[in-house]
Amino acid sequence: MISISRLLCDNIGPQDSLRYGAHGHKDEAGAARxxxxxxxxxxxxxxxxxxxIHCYASATNSGSPDQLSTAEAKKxxxxxxxxxxxxxxxxxxxxxxxxxLFELADFARENGIRAALSTNGTLIDAAMAEKIQQAGFAExxxxxxxxxxxxDKFRVQKGAFDAALEGIRACVAQQQRVSLRLTITRFxxxxxxxxxxLVEEENIPRVxxxxxxxxxxxxxxxxxxxxxxxxxxxxxxxxxxxxxxxRRGIPKEILTVDNATDGVxxxxxxxxxxxxxxxxxxxxxxxxxxxxxGIKIGAIDDRGNVHPDQFSWHHTFGNVKERxxxxxWMDTSNPVLAGLKDRKKLLSGRRCPGxxxxxxxxxxxxxxxxxxSGDYWGDDPACYLTDEEIGIxx
Numbered sequence: 212m213i214s215i216s217r218l219l220c221d222n223i224g225p226q227d228s229l230r231y232g233a234h235g236h237k238d239e240a241g242a243a244r245x246x247x248x249x250x251x252x253x254x255x256x257x258x259x260x261x262x263x264i265h266c267y268a269s270a271t272n273s274g275s276p277d278q279l280s281t282a283e284a285k286k287x288x289x290x291x292x293x294x295x296x297x298x299x300x301x302x303x304x305x306x307x308x309x310x311x312l313f314e315l316a317d318f319a320r321e322n323g324i325r326a327a328l329s330t331n332g333t334l335i336d337a338a339m340a341e342k343i344q345q346a347g348f349a350e351x352x353x354x355x356x357x358x359x360x361x362x363d364k365f366r367v368q369k370g371a372f373d374a375a376l377e378g379i380r381a382c383v384a385q386q387q388r389v390s391l392r393l394t395i396t397r398f399x400x401x402x403x404x405x406x407x408x409l410v411e412e413e414n415i416p417r418v419x420x421x422x423x424x425x426x427x428x429x430x431x432x433x434x435x436x437x438x439x440x441x442x443x444x445x446x447x448x449x450x451x452x453x454x455x456x457x458r459r460g461i462p463k464e465i466l467t468v469d470n471a472t473d474g475v476x477x478x479x480x481x482x483x484x485x486x487x488x489x490x491x492x493x494x495x496x497x498x499x500x501x502x503x504x505g506i507k508i509g510a511i512d513d514r515g516n517v518h519p520d521q522f523s524w525h526h527t528f529g530n531v532k533e534r535x536x537x538x539x540w541m542d543t544s545n546p547v548l549a550g551l552k553d554r555k556k557l558l559s560g561r562r563c564p565g566x567x568x569x570x571x572x573x574x575x576x577x578x579x580x581x582x583x584s585g586d587y588w589g590d591d592p593a594c595y596l597t598d599e600e601i602g603i604x605x
Contacts, residue, residue, distance in 0.1 A: 212419070213473045213499075215450060215465040218492045219481075220457040224417075224464040225349070226250075229297060229507070231498040248295040249509040249540065252302055252329075252521045255284070255312065257513045259305040261331055262367040265356075265394055266427050278513040279532070281311045285318050287515065287531040292322035294537030298349075302329040302521065304513070307339070313346045325349050329392070333371055335378030344385040352390040352419065353379050355406065357399040365398060376413075383414055390417040396435045400445050407452045416463060420449060422470035422593055424522040425582035433582065439595035446473055450480075469522075469579075471501040471572035472594045478571070479600060493571075501573030505551025509540060519551055522578040526587075547587065551577070560590030567602035 212230060216222040224230075229250065257275045259266075279287065291299060299319050306312050307330055316326045328343065332353035335343070343351055355375055356365040362372040382389045393399070393406055403420075410418055423436045437445065446467070453465045467473045474496045481489040500506070504520035511517055515531045517539045518524050526547045529539035543549035550557045558564050558574050566572075574580075575591035583592045598604065 213467045213471065213477075214495075215453050215467060215473075215477070216457070216463060218474065218477050218495060219450060219454055219488070221491075222457065222462070222464065224466075226298070231495055247507055248297065248537075249503075249507050250298040250300065251291060251296050251536070252300045252508070252510045254302050254304060254510070254512050254521065255279070255306050255315070256304040256309040258308045259303055259331070260308065260333065260368075261305070261371060263331075263356075263365055264367065265365065265396070265423065275513050279515050281314065283515065283532055284311070284315050287511070287536060288315065288319050288324065289322060290531065290535040290537065292319075292324055294535070294540070296324060296536070298325045298327060300327045300329055300352075305331055305334065307334045313342060316346045316348060320347050328352065330354070330378075331366070331371070332375035332378030333368075334374075335381050337381050337384070340378070340381035340385045340387060343382065344387045348387070350388045350390055350417070351382050352392045353382070354392045354394075355409075356393055356396075357402050358405050358409070361399055361402060379413060379415065388417070389415050390419055391415050392419045392421060394421040394423055395437060395442075395445055396423055397437060397441070398435060400437055400441055403445055403448050404452075407449075410463065411456070411461065417466075418463065419466045419468050420445075421468045422576075424469055424576060425579050426522040426524070436593065442470075442472075442593070442595040443476065446476060450477065469576050470591075470593050471575050472591075472596055474499070474501075475568045475571050475596060478568075479596075496571040501571055502575050502577070503573070504577060505548055509536075511536070519548065520578065522576065550588070554588070557588045559586060559588045560584070562590045562594065562598070562601065562603060565601075565603040568596075 214224055217224060217227060256278055301312060306328060319326045326348050327350045328348045329352045353375055356362050359372050363369050379389055391410055425433045449465060456463045478489055478492045481492060508520055510521040511531060512524055516527045517529050519526055528545050528548050554574055555569055563569060563574050575594055577587050579593055580589040580591045581587040
């Protein structure tokens, strides 16, 4: 994640201590760094009431019959706590379709793990919002992918926008911290100003703009990803509104996800006009370390398989039914997991190996590179910086 509000405005978010803490085992001089256990995304069910065209989990109405049972889930959550995992994000599918969700969220909190919820929001009414608030979720991420009918086309269900908006309003009314989530594509990038207007009107404190990952059903809409010029323009719009809110004293946490290029772009935007701010941005980006798949972020699917992130389910390192998560995570006998933890020497594309900002993005999203080239260590096609900007010759 790239915290636009932190980089541009020094607004500190609840997870900044994790975002700018240790990010590997060695620093540039080869000295050991403190180890930081990863945030874990748990796709606790593949069941979902929608059929979104960009779903990386390829969720279905019924889900999987062999998802982790309540007892198995509690065992692995206990293992996460023992390993020091700070946050578990309950995702899906639609996690609210899992009957034991609140029991498991309570169990996570009781074991010292911060619980967050990622939902499409359409199942949240006033009563459900109260249950979510009482369960102690630190945050509820609710997805919108456009305004009105445009969102409904993405979600493949008429009325999904209105239902999700009611879910947002119900959570805000409960004083539950809410994060609006939007995946940027050609379908909706021109609606970003309207989405930002909505964020202000509805008093939503946090927004995450996701770049498209070409996995699950998302691999069928690769052609719907933005042109590079549009990616830059979208980020410009997001940055302008972030700064405007800061100037007007409106507290918002604004982040972009799944494209570490955004951080480098912000640095380049400010390098000549505001050298002092640029130096701050550069220092924070170095602390963050760029893409953290397999390092500070990990994923577990509904069946208990461990993956480097939620977009790389075709790379599995083990199963929490058979081994503790910490044991799997620290086992570098798997070449992909070992490679992710020290990937710079493995990058094989034309651009990444010679990029002057490689330490800031860490090669970006590997799943996207593999989806296009077949090479997990190839160039991420969503990097929108020019050859000249990254310091390589044509």
